[in-house]
Amino acid sequence: xxHLSGITAADIDxxxxxxxxxxxxxxxxxxxxxxxxxxxxxxxxxxxWLFDFGRIFSDLxxxxxxxxxxxxxxxxxxxxxxxxxxxxxxxxxxxxxxxxLATIAAxxxxxxxxRNIVPxxxxxxxxxxxxxxxxxxxxxxxxxxFVRAVGLGPIAGILAIAxxxxxxxxxxxxxxxxxxxxxxxxxxxxxxxxxxxxxRFGILPQILPVMIxxxxxxxxxxxxxxxxxxxxxxxxxxxxxxxxIQINAWDQVAWCIVLILVTVAIIDTLSRTLRLRLIxxxxxxxxxxGTR
Amino acid sequence: MSVPDPTRDPAWHLxxxxxxxxxxxxxxxxxxxxxxxxxxFIVSAVWTDFSPAKIxxxxxxxxxxxxxxxxxxxxxxxxxxxxxxxxxLLGGVREPQSVAYWxxxxxxxxxxxxxxxxxxxxxxxxxxxxxFALSFPATRTLAGSPVIVFAARRLMxxxxxxxxxxxxxxxxxxFGIGPLAGILAIGxxxxxxxGKLFSELxxxxxLKATEGIRSAGGSWLAQIRxxxxxxxxxxxxxxxxxxxxxxxRSxxxxxxxxxxxxxxxxxxxIGFNIYEEVSAICILILLIVVVIDLASERVRHRxIGPLAGxx
Numbered sequence: 001x002x003h004l005s006g007i008t009a010a011d012i013d014x015x016x017x018x019x020x021x022x023x024x025x026x027x028x029x030x031x032x033x034x035x036x037x038x039x040x041x042x043x044x045x046x047x048x049w050l051f052d053f054g055r056i057f058s059d060l061x062x063x064x065x066x067x068x069x070x071x072x073x074x075x076x077x078x079x080x081x082x083x084x085x086x087x088x089x090x091x092x093x094x095x096x097x098x099x100x101l102a103t104i105a106a107x108x109x110x111x112x113x114x115r116n117i118v119p120x121x122x123x124x125x126x127x128x129x130x131x132x133x134x135x136x137x138x139x140x141x142x143x144x145x146f147v148r149a150v151g152l153g154p155i156a157g158i159l160a161i162a163x164x165x166x167x168x169x170x171x172x173x174x175x176x177x178x179x180x181x182x183x184x185x186x187x188x189x190x191x192x193x194x195x196x197x198x199x200r201f202g203i204l205p206q207i208l209p210v211m212i213x214x215x216x217x218x219x220x221x222x223x224x225x226x227x228x229x230x231x232x233x234x235x236x237x238x239x240x241x242x243x244x245i246q247i248n249a250w251d252q253v254a255w256c257i258v259l260i261l262v263t264v265a266i267i268d269t270l271s272r273t274l275r276l277r278l279i280x281x282x283x284x285x286x287x288x289x290g291t292r
Numbered sequence: 293m294s295v296p297d298p299t300r301d302p303a304w305h306l307x308x309x310x311x312x313x314x315x316x317x318x319x320x321x322x323x324x325x326x327x328x329x330x331x332x333f334i335v336s337a338v339w340t341d342f343s344p345a346k347i348x349x350x351x352x353x354x355x356x357x358x359x360x361x362x363x364x365x366x367x368x369x370x371x372x373x374x375x376x377x378x379x380x381l382l383g384g385v386r387e388p389q390s391v392a393y394w395x396x397x398x399x400x401x402x403x404x405x406x407x408x409x410x411x412x413x414x415x416x417x418x419x420x421x422x423x424f425a426l427s428f429p430a431t432r433t434l435a436g437s438p439v440i441v442f443a444a445r446r447l448m449x450x451x452x453x454x455x456x457x458x459x460x461x462x463x464x465x466x467f468g469i470g471p472l473a474g475i476l477a478i479g480x481x482x483x484x485x486x487g488k489l490f491s492e493l494x495x496x497x498x499l500k501a502t503e504g505i506r507s508a509g510g511s512w513l514a515q516i517r518x519x520x521x522x523x524x525x526x527x528x529x530x531x532x533x534x535x536x537x538x539x540x541r542s543x544x545x546x547x548x549x550x551x552x553x554x555x556x557x558x559x560x561x562i563g564f565n566i567y568e569e570v571s572a573i574c575i576l577i578l579l580i581v582v583v584i585d586l587a588s589e590r591v592r593h594r595x596i597g598p599l600a601g602x603x
Contacts, residue, residue, distance in 0.1 A: 096333070
């Protein structure tokens, strides 16, 4: 064991030359760090100038005008509440229908995309890229396209949700099917069961809870997404909201937002309760995925 | 050796009864669930006019539209031909079915895509900064009083639950049409979403370092700066990078309400039925989303991985 009193300045210098990083960051690294930091800061300042962030302060009075109009609910009784509530329910119905259609489409697609069901490498690659393509484009883009194709109204929204969600659910289902335990199928095969029976009792019990929980979660997240689909004309509360923004009826805009927040909160709670009841545990989804 | 008859055993009958009862109740539950699902489906379909007749009427139009997306009229009024004809795919700008014809405005698109990514960068930085500042008051173990925790958490909750497209639409009024409204809307949403994740990380941070600094007479800011931040920063950065990916997606669509980026152009060309440009922009958006996802994954693994090991 070394005694501290035995250490000389020469020892310290020798140690420093052997392990320079133990004595702080070397000067060259520090210069590099500072240069990168300053460049990043300069880029950010340039971006703020580019996007004219000074306007945040010069336009602030206009924001206050909106906020003041938003909290003034003195005409509450005269608003068209029946229409707003109907649109809100329409939004939820759109999310439900879209997700159900997507679920129905995603079950066979999920089987086709699972590597252990269809062990064809090229086929697997192309089905997976198809799923990526469907969910890579945002629901709002699909909605815009479907509004041009089938006209204004909730049907465009339903189709947009169904198409985009087919990609999401098919990918999740395919992964669930790939993760099943072979042993249960082998056990059922060993009793002399055919493919249908082994599908029913070997595969289905393993994937059904996962599928239901994911479909429920998707209904929840789609009813959040469906509120904005109306902004491009695809029906629901978003359509009413965009009308009210365009005529500057800020008090009703605030009321619509409150309606959306309350509805989303109710559906969140309902779906979480149902998921817990059906599965007994929260679904194992990696990451929250944010708004997606 | 004779096998005893199981039906003589009273336990067997008990088992059969209980098993039958369980079976029946499970079956009733399944039937009830399926009925509720189907009923909800019918009610929703009636409520949204989603009738078979309407669908039958709409489906050909969808086919026609998507057919037009992937085909081109060689001259006005002529029969459209599919765009994916390999003979013409590599032709010049004047050849209607060529890639060059599709992407003849690629310079405009690239500028807009670059603007879209820059919008996402600024919004992520803005959200990161605000969420960083808000996450410490929102942490139960670090904030002094429960009132502060409650206020900070509710503020972040409101920020993340207002749909960002709606917020952008509202902000277009005071800030004018252009990227600023979109950046602010995405930034506000990012603040709420990241703030929640950050405060969860803070909650899991080891408090021994903070206690040590407090015992040496360090202020609250010093406790946070030297006790908590070094522990949580790698996690913060990793979440911020993930958020950046999501924000790139958001900024491609936020332009639909006039808030800048490639979405504004996409809305315009869809509105004017310029089919080949719709396809071109959609392909570019898909590409940019995939590229950013892959790049950000690499950065997370390269940059955050080793960083997480350092104290």
